[in-house]
Amino acid sequence: MAETTYAATIAATLAAAMRADERVVVLGEDVALGGPYLTTKGLAEEFGTARVVNTPISEAAICGVAIGAAQSGLRPVVEIMFIDFIGLALDQLVNGAAKAHFMSGGQLDVPMVLRTQGGAGQRGAAQHSQSLESWLTHVPGLKVVVPSSAREVAALLPSAIADPNPVVVVESKTLYFRHETLPDEGVSPEPLGRARVVRRGDDVTIVATSKMVNEAIEAAAHLSEHGVEAEVIDPRTLVPLDLPTIAASVARTGRLVVAHEAVQHGGFGAEIAAEVQEACFYDLDAPIVRVGAPFTPVPLSPPLEDAYVPGAAEILDAVRRVLG
């Protein structure tokens, strides 16, 4: 088993993709220097600055350049340093990348990856802590991947790069430096759109995304001590969503908690809850309960931020509610 981190796995996965395919290029602010989270560390040294391109602070144009490059044969991986800045690139992503294949009647492909990261808990305050992935899930033509661990990065990032569509990978800054062990033989790429059952259980289903997967595992361990076996499912990609895996689980357990770090109101949990109740209404023994952040911007002050960010305690609370 090899010791690694989420951030190091991103760099290693990008390096492997660049070695395997000359068309893969990396663009973003300070990427040639490794970036603030070292997710592109070592790439410029190995591949040169023609393929690991530092950009000025021009989020919209960087995204547009990636679109044009993708339409002309490259496989760009563009980094938007914080998802909080995605608004600047959103027109390019939504009106350019997401629709080009469709509007051209299938003539154009945009095989690009936009990597970005969100998440609170590091005293980043309201403009450097958001979880805005649900904005992107509302746009047909985009795929949205939310890796919850180094293992998932290794499994999904290669598939995102190989995908002929624009794929947004929303990483979690709070996971970047957690230590993980991966098998020595490596992790094989896995297709986008398949959920992973992280833990088996028959009493309640917890669907959790990104850093909330770890929180759900922690909550499940606690529940197990009290005789409740929770099934934990990580959708891994929000678009496309693997509803069959989730629905099959809920059909068995009859109870569902959906947990994400994003603001609960209008978050992706609402979509999962709605789809599950349509698919499993008669299997449900209790209303679906969502766990998410309160409907306020992320506060700076430590006690306030700690109270703001949902975690295992909130998941436990939600499970108690669905168990009645």
Add this chain to the structure above:
Amino acid sequence: MAGGAAGDPGSGGGLDAAVAERLLETMWRIRAFEERLEPLKRSSMVLGLTHLSIGQEAVAAGVCTQLRDDEPVYSNHRANGHALAKGVDMGRLLAELMGRAEGCCRGLGGSMHVVDVAHGFLGATGVVGGNLPFAVGSALAGRLLGQDRPAVVFFGDGAAQTGIFAETLNLASLWQVPVVLVCENNGFAEFTPRSAHTRVERVSDLAAPFRVPAATVDGNDVAQVHAAFAHALALARAGSGPFLLECLTHRLSGHYVGDPGGYRAAVEDEAWRARDPIERLVRQAAAAGWFDAERSRAAEAAARDEVEAAVAFAASSPFPDLGLPAELTYAR
């Protein structure tokens, strides 16, 4: 380089008879097509916002006829002329504007989203300014993939006020990518004159701070456009950095078919009619001995015939299957 009083035929420099005839034919094809679009739009055969470029044909013709199929063009919302001059089939273009299955985008895109990859027409854009960085990305790809081909992007003077214009100009200059940015400065953004949107007189004035070479030409003189673009294209093909070519022109029709139009009382259409790019080329051709007015009438007649054939083709094309949107939302 700007100038040319009303009616001044210009020098015609750089053209020869064969090139001049090609430009003439191209301009007539655009003119005839768009004059026919107007009634088709009013009768709802043609769908959506329809932006005509009547009066601006010299820019599309002077630029696009010099490009190879592997040299991509990105266009804006006023795209018909660029598309036709770049080689998009007229029938398939019209079918697209009518939302038909045989449209070049299978009826999913329409006038602001025309794409024809085979001819290097990578597309119109409905979001003003949004197309600018695509060309830089395409040129960057060309360089990294070892293809010696530049990319070209058309934009209006209104797009120069977007933030992404400045970002794009800076990136193109910083990376020295071979991209030619062609501005059609028609003095208006929708219903508002340029003077109400900026104190910068010429779009080309914006290039110097980014150390991008630029030129401003009379965009109604196809010979000037052709010569200036030939210069920019030669540089770009040789692998030099970006070039901004500003073409001063005027649209003789509304912003879109059926626009309120009141603002146009302020516009000196008559003075510009005297500078009609087609008539000007005909006068130049007569002076240079390339061809006479009869040749122009023949080109017009051929263009109008082509348009009628396109109308017949497009009108008989079926609407797409209802399953098409779901099929094409994602590439497989």
